[in-house]
Amino acid sequence: MQTVFIYDGSFEGLLTAIFEVYELKSDTVHIVTNAHYTASFFEEKHEVATNTQKAKRLWKGILKNAKPTDANLIYRCFLSELPDMEQSILKYVQLIFLHKQSVAKDFGEAYVFRLAEINKKIGREKHRMEAFVRFRKTKDGIYFSSIAPDFNVLPLIESHFKKRYADQIWCIYDISRNYGLYYDLKKVEMVHLELPPSILSSSTSIFEEEELNYQKLWKNYFESTNITARANQKLHEQHVPRRYWKYLSEKNLLEW
Incomplete structure (x- = not known):
C-alpha cells in the first residue's frame, strides 16, 4: 500500500x-x-x-x-x-x-x-524578472514593485537587486504568493503585507506625483521613437512576452 x-x-x-x-x-x-x-x-x-x-x-x-x-x-x-x-x-x-x-x-x-x-x-523566469521589474517611488520614499511570476523566483533575484540598488530602499512584492522582499539599505528580509488595491495602479495617494509624471514622459518617449511601419510584433513578443507587459511603464498596463 x-x-x-x-x-x-x-x-x-x-x-x-x-x-x-x-x-x-x-x-x-x-x-x-x-x-x-x-x-x-x-x-x-x-x-x-x-x-x-x-x-x-x-x-x-x-x-x-x-x-x-x-x-x-x-x-x-x-x-x-x-x-x-x-x-x-x-x-x-x-x-x-x-x-x-x-x-x-x-x-x-x-x-x-x-x-x-x-x-x-x-x-x-529569473532573468526576465531581473530585466522587467519596474520600481515606482512611494510617498514614504520606498521604491516599490509588484510582480506575479509563473514560478516562485523571488529568492533567486534577491542578490541581483541588492547589488544593483544598494543605495535605495526597495520592496519587490509577489502579489500572487502574498510575500515580498524588503531592503532597508542594510539587509533584505521577507515581508507579508496587507496591500490596498490602489498599490497596483498609478494612485497619487501612494506614489509620488513626480514618479507618475516620469512614467508618462517615458511612455511618450517610447511611443515617439517607435516606428509603426517597421514594427515586428511577433519578434517583439519573442523578446518581451506579452505576459510581462504589465510590469513595463511604457506599456501603460499598471492596473492588473
Missing part, C-alpha cells in the same frame, strides 16, 4: 519528508503538500512535522554524496511549484544516494531530465 507523506509546503518540510522516507524505510511513497492532499482508502497517511535538524542532515548528505550543482538544482526546481514536483525531487535524491555521486548530467534518467528542463524555465 502506498504511503502519502503530507508536509507543510516549505523547503525544510520537503527535506524532512524525504528524510523520513528513509527513516521509516518506506518503499511506495507519494509526497504532497497539505493544500493538495486528498484522502483515499487505498493509501496510508503520514503527516510530516517540519524538523530543522532532519532537513539539515538530509541536505548535508546530498552535498556529501553529490555536488553543490545538484543541491542548487533541487532547490530551484522546488521553487517551480509545479504539480508532483516533490516526486521528481525524491527520485533525484534517491539516485544521488544510490550512486553516491552527482547525477546532474545523467539525462538518461527521466527524473534528472525533467528537473533539468524545469531548471531552464526557472532560469528564464
Whole structure:
C-alpha cells in the first residue's frame, strides 16, 4: 500500500519528508503538500512535522554524496511549484544516494531530465524578472514593485537587486504568493503585507506625483521613437512576452 507523506509546503518540510522516507524505510511513497492532499482508502497517511535538524542532515548528505550543482538544482526546481514536483525531487535524491555521486548530467534518467528542463524555465523566469521589474517611488520614499511570476523566483533575484540598488530602499512584492522582499539599505528580509488595491495602479495617494509624471514622459518617449511601419510584433513578443507587459511603464498596463 502506498504511503502519502503530507508536509507543510516549505523547503525544510520537503527535506524532512524525504528524510523520513528513509527513516521509516518506506518503499511506495507519494509526497504532497497539505493544500493538495486528498484522502483515499487505498493509501496510508503520514503527516510530516517540519524538523530543522532532519532537513539539515538530509541536505548535508546530498552535498556529501553529490555536488553543490545538484543541491542548487533541487532547490530551484522546488521553487517551480509545479504539480508532483516533490516526486521528481525524491527520485533525484534517491539516485544521488544510490550512486553516491552527482547525477546532474545523467539525462538518461527521466527524473534528472525533467528537473533539468524545469531548471531552464526557472532560469528564464529569473532573468526576465531581473530585466522587467519596474520600481515606482512611494510617498514614504520606498521604491516599490509588484510582480506575479509563473514560478516562485523571488529568492533567486534577491542578490541581483541588492547589488544593483544598494543605495535605495526597495520592496519587490509577489502579489500572487502574498510575500515580498524588503531592503532597508542594510539587509533584505521577507515581508507579508496587507496591500490596498490602489498599490497596483498609478494612485497619487501612494506614489509620488513626480514618479507618475516620469512614467508618462517615458511612455511618450517610447511611443515617439517607435516606428509603426517597421514594427515586428511577433519578434517583439519573442523578446518581451506579452505576459510581462504589465510590469513595463511604457506599456501603460499598471492596473492588473
